[in-house]
Amino acid sequence: MLTLSKHYTLVAPIVETPGKPPILSQLNHANFNRLELKIRPLTPYKFFFQPPSEELFTYKLAEGVVELGYEVKKPENLLLLGLRSCDLKALEKLDMVMLEEPADPFYKSKRENILLVSLDCSEPSPSCFCTEVGLKPYPEEGYDLNLSRIEGGYLAEAGSGKGEELLKQFEDLFAGESEGQLEQRSERREAVYRKVKEAYTKPLKDLSKVGEEYFMEFTKRCVECSGCVFTCPTCHCFYISDYRQRELGGRLKTIDSCLFEGFQRVAAGVNPRATLNSRLRQRFLKKFVYFKQRYGEYGCVGCGRCVEVCPGEIDIREAAGLI
């Protein structure tokens, strides 16, 4: 990994506080020993594609003239390490929204240029439930390179042309597979799949059939912090606002949350989703009903991050009827 980090800006799960889940940081010599490849990071990878704040265009105002300009930056040599099957699937779901015509060119450029090195899950978190939303805890597509932990090392598999190039570029780091390694990978994958799957016995509840009052017990515990939204790898909502300094100005796309009170407020103070219950209900239904209506898949990948960060112990699995 250190060899790779000489050629790429390498972002990976790093344990910043001992005993706490890893978060995403740039890998370097100083934190290399805190690289954590077993537990999935609490930070979602989405911020590398949909940054918390991003400039859409700038303008320069002069007498009777407005000059508009923008730049779609191309990330150079950025490699994200440690994505799990859920993270890759989440990016596919973000693609459905952000690349739907007309595509967001800022997002698109990042998707086309950032390298993704994923991992099989070896130690799923107790909050993981990917199997219940149709995923497997090991990547099947969407990666450039996937690493599967086996006895004594990792089995690397390229999933794209860029992944093949990566294998070639660093060929002295990789050896050919030896006998039994693929079988070992299959066994490990199956074992982790069963571990996650067997934690759940109840099917997903059809949330389109429950009344608004169903969500009240969760609403009572919600403090509107939006930790769930910001750690969710599929939450994509954003705000658009302007800044200006004298004759120069610009427009920003910034991270937003549908749980915020003012998210839908319109002119004259009218607020179609004024109650917290209506906003929380919208979020749960977006994941399990509306996203599916629109794009044919659940909007949730079962990563369990929202379960881990919620100070009100609101558990999306409970809302979805799984526990």
Next chain:
Amino acid sequence: MSSNPYLPRLAEVLEVKEESPEVKTLKLKLKEGRMKFKAGQFLELTVFGVGEAPFTFSSSPFNLESFEVSIAKVGSVTGAAHRLKRGELVGVRGPFGNGFPLEEYKGRDLLIVGGGIGIAPLRSLLYALVAERSEYGELKLLYGARSPSLIIYKDEWEKFMEKDVEVYLTVDVGDETWRCGPYGPCGYTHVGVVTTLFDLVKLNPEKCVAFVCGPPIMIKFTVQRLLQLGFPASRIYLSLERMMKCGLGKCGHCNIEGYYVCKDGPVFPFEMLKDIPHPF
């Protein structure tokens, strides 16, 4: 350079008309190209240095030389829009959304019900209808505002009447001008919320289509009344307001349950919304 759907096109303010103490209509012209839109669609208007906000087109879709938006002053972007002068440049993105399904309803009677600034997209609709007046049956407009001074497009209603549109106006609270002012002789002396106008009109729900836009409470009672009269939910169309930020179905701000107002709307048949807890 890849194309950027967030980037506005420049347009020049040709004219600013004060419609009421709260509403101004801006007549705009693109610096390059023409704005082709359908009645009921919306645009995103940028006042440079302040921000961007969604407005429905209020002018005739058949006029390709310029287009208009009518803006009620309620916040920062609308306040800045009210300060715009002729010759200034603004940004526009759009048109966005679906518009009113006029092709489907040729030959039918149409009932148009507007409240407050909700009359803006309906004015565009009316211009579209009278441009092909013979294609439609009876056209009736019910329009209410809070007070006589807030009735907008004041000099246009008689012109619509000349084009065989039955126009009924009302105000929540009347005053001297309402009793004996310019509207008196025309018979516009009605006082009461817009649904009280239903008592004055003869409707044939069997062949009539309703188009409604206004504040949420007005939409709610208008829909109730239309259903009582026997209008099927599939022939009641509502133009809804949400804070459409991107207009592209990405930012999430305008969703109503699983619908995006910016893509699936802003015009919805009530049929699509009737099972939703709080659609307005």
